[in-house]
Amino acid sequence: MSALLQLEKTTIRFGGLTAVSELDLQIGKSELVGLIGPNGAGKTTAFNLITGVYQPTSGEINFDGQSTVGCKPYQITKRGIARTFQNIRLFPSLTVFDNVRAVFHLHLRGDVRHALWRGKGYHAEEKSVADRVLELLEIFQLGRFRDEPAKSLSYGDQRRLEIVRALAAQPKLLLLDEPAAGMNATEKVELTRLIRFIKDKFQISILLVEHDMKLVMEICERIAVLDYGVKIAEGKPDEVRANPKVIAAYLGD
Amino acid sequence: MNFRHAKTFLLGAIALGFLASLFADRINPYWLFIFYDIGISIVMAVSLNLINGYTGQFSLGHAGFMAVGAYSSAVITNQFGDLSFLAANGIFAVALLAGGLAAALAGLLVGIPSLRLRGDYLAIVTLGFGEIIRVILQNMDKVGGARGLSVMHGWTNLFWTFGLAAVTVYVVASLVNSTYGRGFIAVRDDEVAAEAMGINTTKYKVTAFVVGAFFAGIAGGLYAHSKQFITPGGFGFMQSIAFVVMVILGGMGNTIGVILAAILLTLLPEGLRMLSGIEHLPGLTAERPLGWIGDTRMIIYSLLLIVLMLTRPQGLFSLKKSSVQK
Amino acid sequence: MTEFFQQLINGLAFGSILALIAIGYTMVYGILRFINFAHGDVFMLGAFAGFYLAPKIATVFPLPSIAGAIAVLIVSMLICAALGVAIERLAYRPLRKRPKLTVLITAIGVSLFIEYAGQFFFGAAPKKFPDILPVLPITKIGGLSLNSNQLIVLAVTLILLVALRFIVMKTKIGTAMRAVSFNPEAAALMGVNTDVVISFTFALGSALAAAAGILWAVNYPSIDPLMGILPGLKAFVAAVLGGIGNLPGAALGGLIIGVTETLVSGYISSTYRDAIAFAVLILILLVRPSGLLGKKEIEKV
Numbered sequence A: 001m002s003a004l005l006q007l008e009k010t011t012i013r014f015g016g017l018t019a020v021s022e023l024d025l026q027i028g029k030s031e032l033v034g035l036i037g038p039n040g041a042g043k044t045t046a047f048n049l050i051t052g053v054y055q056p057t058s059g060e061i062n063f064d065g066q067s068t069v070g071c072k073p074y075q076i077t078k079r080g081i082a083r084t085f086q087n088i089r090l091f092p093s094l095t096v097f098d099n100v101r102a103v104f105h106l107h108l109r110g111d112v113r114h115a116l117w118r119g120k121g122y123h124a125e126e127k128s129v130a131d132r133v134l135e136l137l138e139i140f141q142l143g144r145f146r147d148e149p150a151k152s153l154s155y156g157d158q159r160r161l162e163i164v165r166a167l168a169a170q171p172k173l174l175l176l177d178e179p180a181a182g183m184n185a186t187e188k189v190e191l192t193r194l195i196r197f198i199k200d201k202f203q204i205s206i207l208l209v210e211h212d213m214k215l216v217m218e219i220c221e222r223i224a225v226l227d228y229g230v231k232i233a234e235g236k237p238d239e240v241r242a243n244p245k246v247i248a249a250y251l252g253d
Numbered sequence B: 001m002n003f004r005h006a007k008t009f010l011l012g013a014i015a016l017g018f019l020a021s022l023f024a025d026r027i028n029p030y031w032l033f034i035f036y037d038i039g040i041s042i043v044m045a046v047s048l049n050l051i052n053g054y055t056g057q058f059s060l061g062h063a064g065f066m067a068v069g070a071y072s073s074a075v076i077t078n079q080f081g082d083l084s085f086l087a088a089n090g091i092f093a094v095a096l097l098a099g100g101l102a103a104a105l106a107g108l109l110v111g112i113p114s115l116r117l118r119g120d121y122l123a124i125v126t127l128g129f130g131e132i133i134r135v136i137l138q139n140m141d142k143v144g145g146a147r148g149l150s151v152m153h154g155w156t157n158l159f160w161t162f163g164l165a166a167v168t169v170y171v172v173a174s175l176v177n178s179t180y181g182r183g184f185i186a187v188r189d190d191e192v193a194a195e196a197m198g199i200n201t202t203k204y205k206v207t208a209f210v211v212g213a214f215f216a217g218i219a220g221g222l223y224a225h226s227k228q229f230i231t232p233g234g235f236g237f238m239q240s241i242a243f244v245v246m247v248i249l250g251g252m253g254n255t256i257g258v259i260l261a262a263i264l265l266t267l268l269p270e271g272l273r274m275l276s277g278i279e280h281l282p283g284l285t286a287e288r289p290l291g292w293i294g295d296t297r298m299i300i301y302s303l304l305l306i307v308l309m310l311t312r313p314q315g316l317f318s319l320k321k322s323s324v325q326k
Numbered sequence C: 001m002t003e004f005f006q007q008l009i010n011g012l013a014f015g016s017i018l019a020l021i022a023i024g025y026t027m028v029y030g031i032l033r034f035i036n037f038a039h040g041d042v043f044m045l046g047a048f049a050g051f052y053l054a055p056k057i058a059t060v061f062p063l064p065s066i067a068g069a070i071a072v073l074i075v076s077m078l079i080c081a082a083l084g085v086a087i088e089r090l091a092y093r094p095l096r097k098r099p100k101l102t103v104l105i106t107a108i109g110v111s112l113f114i115e116y117a118g119q120f121f122f123g124a125a126p127k128k129f130p131d132i133l134p135v136l137p138i139t140k141i142g143g144l145s146l147n148s149n150q151l152i153v154l155a156v157t158l159i160l161l162v163a164l165r166f167i168v169m170k171t172k173i174g175t176a177m178r179a180v181s182f183n184p185e186a187a188a189l190m191g192v193n194t195d196v197v198i199s200f201t202f203a204l205g206s207a208l209a210a211a212a213g214i215l216w217a218v219n220y221p222s223i224d225p226l227m228g229i230l231p232g233l234k235a236f237v238a239a240v241l242g243g244i245g246n247l248p249g250a251a252l253g254g255l256i257i258g259v260t261e262t263l264v265s266g267y268i269s270s271t272y273r274d275a276i277a278f279a280v281l282i283l284i285l286l287v288r289p290s291g292l293l294g295k296k297e298i299e300k301v
């Protein structure tokens, strides 16, 4: 069976620094995979490669059976990969509602002409978009903030809104970059539940970068470990936890 | 802003403009021309607001697009002699449209560098395009070069200015207030995130430039057929800056505010001019009328600009308290 | 061929004046990250300071003379340095934490204010700048006729650039300037007084602009309150061309624009003169979006 996402010897260099080196990684349908590693290991860079923010220096990336190399980020999103950012990147001046609505242009049938003509079809479509946005917001308990500007939300709510916004793209694969960063213990428990829920309800694959080991070990089916851009281990949470290379990488050289 | 009744607004405004134009000969011509100026400023500022305010690009060359529209439309209408009412307005409509399209083409050209450049770099390149357009016009003998071009027909009237101002407001507001159009603001807020959310930022930026330039071209056509004499120097970068100031004072990305700012800033110099003509005000002796205001008009204007920026940087008409902007 | 060298020298002289102005733009940008639109008008004020000073100075040093010219240059530089500091204090400092666009518009306001106040106080009509330099016999080298004023422009620019380099690289305040431009927060934490550094930067930039104003007026002795607009714009283009924030870049950009503009208007068409700076800029930015010597800013995602 072919994997949903497949990285083959994917490499990127920034000048002398090889941030990601010959990375092989596969993610199957509806799989929840963890990507961990010490600071600067290249996890975010791997995300940037998968989403087209950076182009690999060499190697292949396949999604749904087709290469994504050379594609622009927005094209890759259209094909079904959505992400969140390590340092939250919402649209700060848009309302919570509009942050999610902006993504729905992906699913519109009409285009600019619709928006300019403002006929029956347009209003019907806008109405259905609004309904679907609200539905999503309600699922994640953000409905009550719908008219607040995104920047006025609390940190935890902003993180959740970012996930909702990514889900609005109706991805097949969701990339989460340190979603638990800056959250307290109860929020983390809540997040764990949320990630499970997303996976079950939307039937999508998730690639999770996270420093909180407890969370990662608890929910991931499989974990890959990066160190200095190189994958040093991969396997079930228990195997990874026991791997001496991983322990060495985390404890320092 | 709820934009449900957009079309009603549009048709209403056009009808109003038409009615007003029927009574134009009862209006003092001095005021009539100020009304034209106001309508033209609204078209310019609202269209620039799409580029600078909503999409977050920084164009300093809007007057250049205006010049393209002014000259293109004037060259077309100058081919015709006296025409019947209907024919005149028909030709005028075609000429305005052609001016808009020519400017849109220029906008496409300027939009392309905006894909690679940001912030100050983009600002200076758009300024440069504006200046290049000016210099090219100065060197085109067929349109009078630096001496300028006489426009034979004064076809601009209240119907055209306010009808087209309404169309501009309608188009920009409709664009931005749709699901599709939230993309413009997303590009302004965070380009990387916008791209990651499936928004083709390139397309949005170029669209903003092309649409913005199109309306600037139309405004140029209105301007040419109101003043009936145009020179390349009249579309220099100071002119572009005047429109940028309207957008900023109106509160970037706030259409109503920008309209108000366009009205206010068009009236301000006229107001100061009138003030300077007053001679019999209590306390003013005949030896010291307010004539000095005439000479210091632009000094007052620039000081006002500085003071406004120091005291109300979020724009004159922004309701947002600055405390909200963390 | 001699014709070519003649044009080249004209271009270099014009370019060095642009370079002096461009450095002010680039220094302020390097530290505050905003375009000081009023900088071209400080250049104009420099020329007018010289214009009004010359008769006064002539009572001490008879003009035209080398000593007198130097005195005019220095006093006008000092006056403009003070003006630059005052502009920053009054108009820009209160906006330091505000969005750049707000500051930019304020700077445009300041620029308009100086221009119109200049028209009001100095009069709008062009004035003839007095002869402050003795006219030396035109030197002929191999068919080239070298105008003494042009040589002086080149020499003064060179001296000022060397002095600037010394200040920026070797003095304490220069080190502080570099620190602030590298990372303002860190510099402030390290005990650098950023307010002083910013004031000093404005003083330095404005003094150079004033020098450019005097040099300009010596070469093209008709001055008016709007004379700063075009050279200011071109110098700004030069700063962006070289990579804004980069001092050698500004000097290089100035020379490139000066030489290109002079050569093109000499050989191809002089009526397109004012468009050349921009055409060069657009072409170069399309290839190198951060200017010739500017560092590429990578946005971390």
Ligand SMILES: Nc1ncnc2c1ncn2[C@@H]1O[C@H](COP(=O)(O)OP(=O)(O)OP(=O)(O)O)[C@@H](O)[C@H]1O
Binding pocket: A014, A017, A019, A037, A038, A039, A040, A041, A042, A043, A044, A045, A046, A086, C298, C299, C300
């Ligand atoms: N655009 C870039 N230019 C140069 N170097 C970069 C760039 N992006 C990332 N790097 C470098 O690549 C390495 C990997 O960075 P990356 O952000 O992927 O690490 P990470 O695993 O996400 O770390 P963290 O856990 O701290 O988020 C780092 O050394 C970083 O400095």
Ligand SMILES: [Mg+2]
Binding pocket: A043, A044, A045, A086
């Ligand atoms: Mg990271």
